[in-house]
Amino acid sequence: MKPKKSITIGMILLLFPLFSPRAAEAGVLGLSLSPSIFEANIKPGKTITQVFTLKNNSAAEQTFVARVIPFTPGDALGNPSLRPNLLPEWLKYFSLSNSDIKLNEPFVLAANQSTQLILTINVPGRTGSGDLYSTLLVSSVVKDTPNVSSTMGAAIGSNLLLTISPLSHPPSLVRISDFAPTKTSFLFRYADVYLVDSLTPIYFSATAKNLGKYFVKSAGALKVEKNGANVSTQNLLANNILSNSERVLEGSPSGQLVYKPSLTSFGNYLVTLDLRNENSSSHAELTTLVLPIKITAVTTIAILVISSIIKVNKKKSDVKK
Amino acid sequence: MNFINKLYQLSRPIVAIGLIAVLAIVIFPIKTVQAADMSGSGYIIKMGTINIVSGTVGNSSVKLSTTVGQTVSGEFETTGYRLRSGFQHTATSEPFSFSLGTDAISLGSLIASTFGGANTTLTVGGAGVHGYSVKAIEDHSLQIGESQSTIPDTVCDPKEKCTPNRASPWTSTISYGFGYNMSGDDVDQNDFTDSTYFRPFANNQSNQVPVTLMGKPGRTEKATATITFQANISPTQGNGTYENSIQFIALPSY
Numbered sequence: 001m002k003p004k005k006s007i008t009i010g011m012i013l014l015l016f017p018l019f020s021p022r023a024a025e026a027g028v029l030g031l032s033l034s035p036s037i038f039e040a041n042i043k044p045g046k047t048i049t050q051v052f053t054l055k056n057n058s059a060a061e062q063t064f065v066a067r068v069i070p071f072t073p074g075d076a077l078g079n080p081s082l083r084p085n086l087l088p089e090w091l092k093y094f095s096l097s098n099s100d101i102k103l104n105e106p107f108v109l110a111a112n113q114s115t116q117l118i119l120t121i122n123v124p125g126r127t128g129s130g131d132l133y134s135t136l137l138v139s140s141v142v143k144d145t146p147n148v149s150s151t152m153g154a155a156i157g158s159n160l161l162l163t164i165s166p167l168s169h170p171p172s173l174v175r176i177s178d179f180a181p182t183k184t185s186f187l188f189r190y191a192d193v194y195l196v197d198s199l200t201p202i203y204f205s206a207t208a209k210n211l212g213k214y215f216v217k218s219a220g221a222l223k224v225e226k227n228g229a230n231v232s233t234q235n236l237l238a239n240n241i242l243s244n245s246e247r248v249l250e251g252s253p254s255g256q257l258v259y260k261p262s263l264t265s266f267g268n269y270l271v272t273l274d275l276r277n278e279n280s281s282s283h284a285e286l287t288t289l290v291l292p293i294k295i296t297a298v299t300t301i302a303i304l305v306i307s308s309i310i311k312v313n314k315k316k317s318d319v320k321k
Numbered sequence: 322m323n324f325i326n327k328l329y330q331l332s333r334p335i336v337a338i339g340l341i342a343v344l345a346i347v348i349f350p351i352k353t354v355q356a357a358d359m360s361g362s363g364y365i366i367k368m369g370t371i372n373i374v375s376g377t378v379g380n381s382s383v384k385l386s387t388t389v390g391q392t393v394s395g396e397f398e399t400t401g402y403r404l405r406s407g408f409q410h411t412a413t414s415e416p417f418s419f420s421l422g423t424d425a426i427s428l429g430s431l432i433a434s435t436f437g438g439a440n441t442t443l444t445v446g447g448a449g450v451h452g453y454s455v456k457a458i459e460d461h462s463l464q465i466g467e468s469q470s471t472i473p474d475t476v477c478d479p480k481e482k483c484t485p486n487r488a489s490p491w492t493s494t495i496s497y498g499f500g501y502n503m504s505g506d507d508v509d510q511n512d513f514t515d516s517t518y519f520r521p522f523a524n525n526q527s528n529q530v531p532v533t534l535m536g537k538p539g540r541t542e543k544a545t546a547t548i549t550f551q552a553n554i555s556p557t558q559g560n561g562t563y564e565n566s567i568q569f570i571a572l573p574s575y
Contacts (some may be wrong), residue, residue: 030420036449039405046401059419061362077538078574079454081533135572140424142566148425149439149463149563150550155570156419168397239451240575249333255539 031064033138038119039215041163042169044090045125049097052117052158056109063106063141068094068160070134073245074231076207080135080159090132095120106141109151111248123164131214131243134163144189161240163214172280173212174241176249179273180205181198181282187293192286197293198265205255206249208282210241218249220281221275224259226267232259236275251277258269265290399449413540415447419455419571425551426550434571440549442505443569446542454536455546458529458570459522463499463552463563470559472552475500481545485532488518497555505546507537519551522567529569538574564574 032055042048056062074081094103097118101107109115119136119315139155140214164169182203186194196202217238224231234251241247253258259271272285397403422441431437445453463472475498477483477491483500491500500519503509512518523529537548 005437028420028422029424030418030444032416032418032447034416034447035406037406037415037451037575043397043401048402048404050404050406053414053416055418057418058424078451079536080572080575082570082572096502101415107451137570139568139570142568143424145425147427147562148553149428149565150459151564151566152421152423152441153566154419154421156417157570157572158417159573159575161575168403237450242575250539282461318409320565 004080015098029062029140029152029154031055031062031134031138031140031154031156032057033158035158037159037161038136039161040121041165041168042121042123043166044123044127044129044164046124047120049120052107052119052136053114054117055114056111058140059111061108061110063108064138065104065106065141066096066101066136067140068134068138070132071159073134073242076246076248078247080157080241081132082135082137082157082273088126091134093121093123093132094134095122097251102255109182110174119160121162123168127164129213130163131180132160132164133215133242134162135159135186136215162232162241165214166187169278171212172210172214172277174210174216174275174277174280174282176206176273176275176282176284177209177246178205178207179286181286181288186288193268194286194288196261196288196290198261198263198290199292199294201258201260202271202288204259204271206257206271206273206284207246208241208249210243211247212280213243215240215242216277216280218247218275220276222257222259223272223274224271225270231269234258249273261290263292263295265289266292323423327471352356360447365567404513410548417448417453417571417573418444418446420444421567423567428550428552431552431554431558433554436494436551436553438549440547442545442547444543444545444572445507445535448537448544449539449573450540452536452538453541453571453573454533455561456531456533456570456572457522457567458525458531459567460476461526464533467526467562470563472499472554473564474524475519475551475553476521477519483518483520485521485523485529488512488514488520490517491519491551492517494553497552497553497558499552502549502551503534503546505519506536507535507541508546509533509535517550523525533566534569 034053038050040048067259070086070088071080072082072083091258096103097120100119135157137155137157141151142151142153145151181194182205185200185202186196186197204222210217218236218241219238220236222234235248237252237255239247239250249257269288269290270285271288272283275282322472421443425529426439426441428437430440443455447456462474464470475491477489477500478493478496481487482488483491488559498521500521502516503513504518525533534548535544537544
């Protein structure tokens, strides 16, 4: 290659990053809301206030509407299922204390403008005890755009978990409803003993059910013991378990409940799951029999292959003699 | 000949070692590392608990026991409330955010029995420790003004009908309607197997509820997915501008 040509190609390569396509920095229609969850335990007759920060991340002015919408647990992973058609009496407890923004009424934010939504919750004195689950939902008002197929609106929510009770720590009743190694983590099961390989991490699935009237936070730990001695401890993530619902329990910090045996792990291991909150607890346990199955299999196959090679060689050399 | 025999003799142990290595790879496949926090310390119980209910339940594989009690109340008695906001354990510095690549899409001038499409992006940020979901619902099928003339919500290919909750292939040009495909971060790839898989939008006019397009349990700093809209009209479809509005809802998990 001529020196002039190679210099030209080098220059082009150096300039290439300047002209390569880039991901868009911001969408045309965007918004943010924080905090994304608000939890409170309120005595009947009390009023509380929480400030939410809303920002219009759009490239242009947008009109928004803030609403409080009841939700029910949508699944065991903590996803709410909004119920906009439910209009319970307790929606009247919620209001915005802003001078210029009201619930269910449109308001305008300029591009990149932030505002504070001051949510006031006023619980009347004779309100019965129980939980109220809702979402503060802020939606953009869909613009009337001519000659397009679909106009699109964006909405963002913040979950409101309220316990109405005269008690600071109302009674709770949470049970571990399911606890087992995942199907791919064990080789064989006999009664309550799971046969596992010493080289395979053991992942557990666990679910808790809240049978009480009030939501609780999962807390506790997954512990592995051998002969009474602690081998490992993994704390649980603090997930909210809503009243009369189930929730998958997760380990900190990855979300997975896992025990990784070492190469030298061998024998019976007791795995316990303890779920505790402020005034109740639940306990589950199972036994895993850890054996070096993979190591033994490979070693056996290796010995068989080597010994058969030696035998064949010996026979051949005997025939030659 | 003698040399070849010697070479053969020498190569056999190498073949045996290779065979063992292959077996080892089959039995011990290389897996992605999955991190998990394992610590030796337990947790701290700050207040004592007086049990008021206890019991043991179980089945053949799991033993369960439960206690219920009541702790002492303190500050609550004077203030009348206890508050917590944000995610306590792994708070994100970034607020929960959601954006759409555009606020309107145009499918252009549709030609009968020919797919027309457009796409945009959905981006979620700061979803905290518990995760999030993005759902969508349309106000009604694509229609001209308030008239009864509509482009129906797709049912995809006649063999495998898609629903708002289940995607299926849509490649037949004699199957008419309007639907969408999803791809990218946190999209259910068991449902949207490839770019030929579509679903109709949940329809508010038919009293359907918003359906999840993307979502993930657990911490999510940022996720971006692409939504591809597709329409196909019959030769008898009337002329006009067909419109609807689609609401995308981003919700954090609790």
